Amino acid sequence: MSDPILRLEGVYTNIAQYHILQGVDLEVPRGAVTMLLGRNGVGKTTTLRSIIGHWRAHQGRILLDGQDITRMPTPAIARAGVGFVPEDMGIFANLTVEENMVLAAVSGPIDSARLDWVFQAFPPLKTFWKSEAGNLSGGQKQMLSIARAMVEERRLYLIDEPTKGLAPAIVSTMARALRELKAQGASILLVEQNFSVARALGDSACVMDDGRIIWSGEMRELVTDAALQERLMGLSMEAH
Amino acid sequence: MSMAPEHAPTMARLSLAQRLAPWMPVLLVPLLVLAGLLAIPNTSSWLTLTVSGLAMGMMIFLMASGLTLVFGLMDVINFGHGAFVSVGAFVGVSVLLLLGGMTGAPSLALNLAAMGLAVIGAMLATGAMGWAFEKVIVEPVYGHHLKQILVTMGGLIVVEQLIIVLWGPEEIYISRPEALKGAITFAGAALEKYRLVAVGLGLVVFAAMRWTLRRTKIGLIVRAGVENGEMVQALGYRLRLVFVGVFIAGSALAGLGGVMWGLYQEVVSAHMGNQAMILIFIVVIIGGLGSVEGCFIGALLVGLMQNYVAFLEPKVALISNIGLMVAILMWRPMGMIPVVKAK
Numbered sequence: 001m002s003d004p005i006l007r008l009e010g011v012y013t014n015i016a017q018y019h020i021l022q023g024v025d026l027e028v029p030r031g032a033v034t035m036l037l038g039r040n041g042v043g044k045t046t047t048l049r050s051i052i053g054h055w056r057a058h059q060g061r062i063l064l065d066g067q068d069i070t071r072m073p074t075p076a077i078a079r080a081g082v083g084f085v086p087e088d089m090g091i092f093a094n095l096t097v098e099e100n101m102v103l104a105a106v107s108g109p110i111d112s113a114r115l116d117w118v119f120q121a122f123p124p125l126k127t128f129w130k131s132e133a134g135n136l137s138g139g140q141k142q143m144l145s146i147a148r149a150m151v152e153e154r155r156l157y158l159i160d161e162p163t164k165g166l167a168p169a170i171v172s173t174m175a176r177a178l179r180e181l182k183a184q185g186a187s188i189l190l191v192e193q194n195f196s197v198a199r200a201l202g203d204s205a206c207v208m209d210d211g212r213i214i215w216s217g218e219m220r221e222l223v224t225d226a227a228l229q230e231r232l233m234g235l236s237m238e239a240h
Numbered sequence: 241m242s243m244a245p246e247h248a249p250t251m252a253r254l255s256l257a258q259r260l261a262p263w264m265p266v267l268l269v270p271l272l273v274l275a276g277l278l279a280i281p282n283t284s285s286w287l288t289l290t291v292s293g294l295a296m297g298m299m300i301f302l303m304a305s306g307l308t309l310v311f312g313l314m315d316v317i318n319f320g321h322g323a324f325v326s327v328g329a330f331v332g333v334s335v336l337l338l339l340g341g342m343t344g345a346p347s348l349a350l351n352l353a354a355m356g357l358a359v360i361g362a363m364l365a366t367g368a369m370g371w372a373f374e375k376v377i378v379e380p381v382y383g384h385h386l387k388q389i390l391v392t393m394g395g396l397i398v399v400e401q402l403i404i405v406l407w408g409p410e411e412i413y414i415s416r417p418e419a420l421k422g423a424i425t426f427a428g429a430a431l432e433k434y435r436l437v438a439v440g441l442g443l444v445v446f447a448a449m450r451w452t453l454r455r456t457k458i459g460l461i462v463r464a465g466v467e468n469g470e471m472v473q474a475l476g477y478r479l480r481l482v483f484v485g486v487f488i489a490g491s492a493l494a495g496l497g498g499v500m501w502g503l504y505q506e507v508v509s510a511h512m513g514n515q516a517m518i519l520i521f522i523v524v525i526i527g528g529l530g531s532v533e534g535c536f537i538g539a540l541l542v543g544l545m546q547n548y549v550a551f552l553e554p555k556v557a558l559i560s561n562i563g564l565m566v567a568i569l570m571w572r573p574m575g576m577i578p579v580v581k582a583k
Contacts, residue, residue: 052474078476090471092464094579103460106476148475 003066005030005156005187006051011060013043013050020046022211023060028156033178033188035198035219038208039233044191045087047208048158051189052084053077064156079106081155085162087191089145093134097125097144100133104148111152118147121177139170146177157181157188163197175200199223207232265537265576272541276548287429289547295435297543298442299504301536303497304520304527305449306490312466312530312579314483316378317385320392321494321520322513323373323399324366328495329502329512330407332362333414336503343417351417355499362499363492369399370491374484396514403510411509414502438500445493446536453532462486466530466579522561526568528575537576538568 006028013021020043028034036044049055051062053074062070069077078084092100101110101118119126122143128136133144142162149157162178163171175197182188182201192198198205202219215222215232222228260267273290280286307321335358336343342354377395381387415421416434423430453459461482465472469479494513501516502508523542527534542561550557568576 054470054474073478074470074473075476075478078474084474086471086474090468090474092467092471094467095460095464099460099464102457103464103472104475 003030004028005065006189007061007063008047008051009061009063011047011050011057011062013046013055013057015046015055020211021050021057024050024208024211024213026206026213026216028187028189029204030187031185032203033182033190033201035202035205036189036191036208037198037205037233040193042208043211044208045160046211048084048086048160048189048191051077051158052082083149083152083154083157085145085149085157085159087160087164089141091133091136091141091144091148093132095133096130097133097136098129100144100148101125101151104151107152114151114153117180118150121150121180122147122173139166139173142166142170142174143177146174150177150181153186155187157186157190159188160191161193162190163192163194171197265534265572268576269537269540269544272544272548276544279548279552284428284430285551287427288431289551290544291429291431291435291439293544293547294540295432295438295442295504295543296546297540298438299497299500300516300519300523300542301442301497301539302445302500303494303516304523304539305445305532305535306486306493307520308524308527308530308532308535309462309466309486310490311524313462313469313486314378314382316382316392317388318378318392319389319517320373320377320395320399321490322515322517323396324370324491324494325498325501325513325516326403326508326510327369327399327513328362328366328498329508330403330412330498330510331365331495332358332499333412333502333508334407335361336414336417346418348419351419354417355420355503359496359499362495366495366498367488367492370488371484373491374487378487400510400514407510409510411507413507415506416503434503438504441500445496446532449532458482458485463579519561522565526565526575528572528578530579531575531577534575534577534579 004027006026008024008026011021011024012019024043024047026036026047036047038044046055050057051069053069053072057070060070061068064077064080064082067080069080072080092103095103101115105111124136124140125143125147128140133141136144146159146162149159159178162174166174171194178188178190178201190198190201192201199219204217205219205222206213206216207222208214209232215228222232276290277283277286280289303321303325306324307318310316310318310321336354339354339357342350345351373395377391378388381391420434420437423432424436425431453463461472461477461479465477465479465482473479498513501512505512519542523535523538526541527536527538541564545560545564546557549560572578
């Protein structure tokens with residue numbers, strides 16, 4: 001395997017008195033989709049937020065392409081090429097779809113070819129280009145959230161539960177868009193509870209429990225081993 | 241390339257009431273003016289009061305616009321904002337006193353040049369003071385509202401005492417530049433020249449702020465930061481720098497408002513900013529935290545209400561704006577044009 005684009009070494013993160021991450025070791029291979037799996041409350045979101053710098057890891061190291069970003073401020077991490085799609089989507093409801101996208105293009109005006117590509121992945125965004133983002137449906141808001149990360153090329157995408165609470169038709173749109181992103185060679189760390197999406201997109205997987213990575217390996221290994229799924233997550237992907 | 245999604249989104253057709261809802265706050269100003277016309281039988285008195293109310297509103301807007309952004313973007317309750325009003329007024333008046341030859345000349349150009357220099361001096365002084373205030377007083381208490389109230393009130397007291405040390409304890413009386421004294425007559429009404437200048441200046445500042453917020457990237461960052469600062473940072477913008485910039489700009493605008501307010505009252509005192517804070521807070525609250533448009537409309541409503549009620553029922557004037565605030569908050573508890581919904 002080539003050098004990973006992201007490496008977490010023994011990361012501990014506390015939120016107030018709660019010890020959420022307790023020594024996370026994780027590698028995200030370059031140009032692949034790594035699924036971060038696990039039950040609710042095991043630290044998946046905290047892992048992503050620690051990487052982007054919203055919550056500071058108080059122990060351990062986070063390396064992006066070998067560069068230590070553990071203590072870097074969030075804007076510097078983002079400008080180093082990390083795109084973040086939070087669980088709550090983080091769209092700016094009072095801004096139009098256009099303004100949300102313009103803001104996401106940090107390095108300058110939006111590249112028109114890139115924008116066309118985003119529109120093909122998410123046609124409603126073109127339809128509602130001048131509409132306030134707060135007036136979009138839940139699925140459209142999620143499209144905007146991902147589109148914002150896609151509007152410029154990033155070295156690494158951190159995406160937190162992009163299909164949560166969405167109708168099946170929108171879920172398949174999301175999955176297609178993420179496949180597009182993957183086909184372009186993007187490196188993605190994806191938290192996902194929908195196992196059919198995880199199975200379809202993931203190249204590798206890491207399973208978390210109690211603030212630690214308890215298993216990591218190839219996605220197909222996890223998909224084909226029902227006993228392993230049962231042991232790691234207490235459920236079988238066959239059910240999905 | 242992926243296919244279009246299966247669902248076909250459509251926009252529901254809004255009812256007339258739904259389409260009018262966003263404009264209701266804007267309509268309140270002409271409605272209040274109309275109500276004033278109906279309540280005040282003498283048209284020339286109504287016109288004089290309306291211009292006076294609009295001028296007062298514009299000056300309150302100048303003083304309050306910075307505070308609403310600081311509230312909305314930085315989540316900071318700055319009770320010390322009045323200090324910038326006072327310092328701006330004192331610096332501006334000092335510059336005007338130094339330029340007595342220009343202000344005393346019967347030339348509009350010279351008078352406006354003197355006022356321009358006074359305004360620039362006041363804005364530079366209060367902008368620099370805003371930078372220091374944010375660094376020394378506000379930065380250590382981000383995220384702690386109670387501490388913010390206490391420490392910024394303390395800052396206000398310190399600044400007031402520094403004004404007394406520098407300019408003395410007495411009020412300073414100042415007359416307006418020569419060409420801005422007196423009034424012009426229009427439709428039988430006497431319209432003070434200075435108030436017309438204040439209305440014009442307020443409109444220019446509002447248009448400039450709106451253009452900056454709506455048409456520039458920095459404006460986008462500020463508006464987005466008011467909503468979700470964490471996400472703005474995750475996109476790669478250093479919100480801390482924006483915070484400081486907004487605080488400096490807000491302080492400079494308060495300084496500008498202070499100069500205009502001082503010349504409007506023709507007297508400045510160390511406590512004038514503190515006294516103006518009640519009106520400023522009312523405007524910021526009824527406008528909706530973080531909303532420049534709401535602040536502008538709220539300031540006009542407060543200015544007009546104060547003038548109409550003072551004419552019709554002077555004893556009620558003191559509580560008229562509190563009544564206005566109660567009525568608006570019962571109608572829209574988050575203010576007329578709320579920007580900060582998620583906090």
